[in-house]
Amino acid sequence: MSSNRDGKGILSTEEQKAIEALASAFAKKTVQPMLSPAAGPDGDLSKVAAVLAEGARIGLLAEHGDGRPGAEMGIWGKVTLSIGPGLSVGLLKHISEACGGIGACFHAAGLGSLAADLFGLTGNGRLACIISDFDDFHVMPCLSSAETAFKRATIKGEWKGTSLVIEGSKKFQLQACQTASYVLIVPSRSGNTYTWVATIIPASDDRLKTSKVKGQMGMRAVEINTIEIDNISIDKQYVASDDNNNYVQLMYAYNLVGMTAVLTGIARGAIASAFSYARERYQGGDLIIRHPAIRLLIAESEMQVIAIESMLDGIAGHTPNDTPQGLVPYAAALKWIGSRGCVQAITDCLQVFGGYGYMEDYGMEKRLRDGQTLKSMAGPSVTHQHTVMDAREAWS
């Protein structure tokens, strides 16, 4: 695998730093004000649309179509195809330090845009990427042959003449508000031939129904929907094939990488808050940052996140030209270990606040709810374990 962490020749270190500074400033000036405790435990969610619009305007949120500022260099913008996910991972972390839900919106929209670029599809506006699930623990259909995937997928396509007819449903689909279209990646069948294919369906299509999952624990700034598709017919000129499963595997891996980047950002935000609080709060006549119990909590959080960031850096250095089959188990391992480590770091940082951490005022409980929610996304933990085991068997 070739490493292109700095994107040399495509993106200079200075350019990358400038974009990261932009994301950091955006998090402080645009996202943070939305999170006033007076507006509720998750901030003023009515402002999410405006925050995302500003993100798109300054080129951080990738939307598809000519002239869109973020299409190239935004989170999961087209440049990812050349330099790998490093830039997007860094930007996601900056934004998620302020709010994991907003970070997840950027991730979901960017992934949709990247999927369209990868498959050479033309979209317009904000996209979301739907990859069909399996109906059992092995919800990593991308590792299976298209035939196996077709038999067990929850959304699939059937070729009828020159049209692909798609039907099925997907639960717990992550997407930003005001999603204009969906990039659908599904296994398809034509006679005895099975292939992974991708196409774009407008959200306004009346045979595509979305219903919001209600009562989510955290990540309330991002939409989590159930998508139902009722026999939508697409002409073959709008369908792209993925004969070797490479693209679907890449999208699957990047989804897990992005989620972990968001989690890492949330944990980084938690550590910063705990550190700051520990330097202001007195207990037993001394600042609590001088108490060994508090120092150990913050140190362990820092160590967890440093380890996860190392894993993220390792994956972020690989470009899409590298072997996607090798990337999926690494991404699964990253999500499994990264989720646990980040949530542990967040809960340790909450502990630094004592009773105040459990109340809504300091934003720590929100971070824990967000972290726990994201940790549960993309399937039960056993799914990721099976993915790694499947890959291990394939390697042998």
Next chain:
Amino acid sequence: MIQTDFRHAISTLKPLGRWLVNAYNISTWEHDTKTLPASYRSLRRKYRAFAREHLVPIALGVDRDIGHFDPYPLLKKAGRAGLLSEFMVKPIGSASFYGLLHHMTFPAVLKAEELTSVCGGLGLLILDHDLGVAPIMLAGDLFQYLKWMGKIAYANRYGDLCLAAFAITEPSAGSDVEDSDGAAKARLSTFARPVDNGYIINGRKVFISNGGIAKYITLFAAIKGEGAESWTCFLVDKDMKGFSVGRHEKKMGQRASDASELVLEDVFVPNSRVLGRVRSGWAINRNVLAYSRVGVAAISLGIARGALEMAIDFCKTHSLAGKRLMDYQDIQLAVADMMIDVAAARGITWQAARSFIPYQGATASAKVFASDTAYRVGNRAMELVGDYGYVNEYGIEKTLRDARLTQIYEGTNQVNRLALIEWQLDSELS
């Protein structure tokens, strides 16, 4: 299948052999209940029945819409059922004779597990009253015990509700008031100034469970000009002039239980309402914590069991690829780990409560272990069900939110670890 084979194997044994094998096909709960004395067995069944009848129907709804929750009807039912008068024996109270004679906290531990296995918040709402009245009992004044405890117990069983709350935490003094070293240097903000026939109290208390709904508050204040060594415990009435309830905290979990700020502005408390002696507050506080920490261990145990039961229920009623989740070995392994965790938490909690008088080292250990277990089991339950875990419809995410508080209150788990060391320092660590 294994169970069936095992039973068949047992049936081939001779009578003595069969008698020596425990082959009861009953739940873990029933197995554990069978180990208890008869008096506790009936208490455990009574608490479970109350929780199922009165808490199950409202638990999720209250958590979702705490703004519209009226706690009084539930508390009244709890009072009538004898759940708010268990520090005094019949006919006025409802305490177990056996319990009072053998283990002061065991009945409370049974009650806490059953109530919080359904809902941490509703359970705490009912249980906090015991914490509020504990200083009356532990202050060691028989006259005060009979007068105040009798009045409160009678009102809860037969009259209007009369709840108590325990007020110790202050805005700048949380963990330090639960730790000897910290208390000596704590920045206290609630003081009592001696005047004729009593004291004038000024200050604030925060995070007081049931502070907004209690009639009586057992409140600790330092004597003006002195430190925590002068702490004195006062029985404050919410109707006293100068007493008011400040902000109601918005919590991540255990939301059904009120946590309020109490504001005291020149509140006059007569000498007759000093519990125990002046300047004995620190001792009363430590004693209460030794009792209440095993209660928090039991609350944690209940929440962990609730998470386990919800996860099992989910896995029994949901299928993947045409097969019940519970029939997958992957799931069985995870469920087994959770069951083992809960059993271990029950073991340490019951062990700490089996002393007639609980001691700090045992209750602090139980509190830390059980609360960490509750959080771990809640995590495992969420991991088990994937995306369904964060949707409040299934209740699993609520158990995790509820569990998280048990690692904080009654002293953070860091403070409790130090409490264990402090307790054992002279006997085995020096």
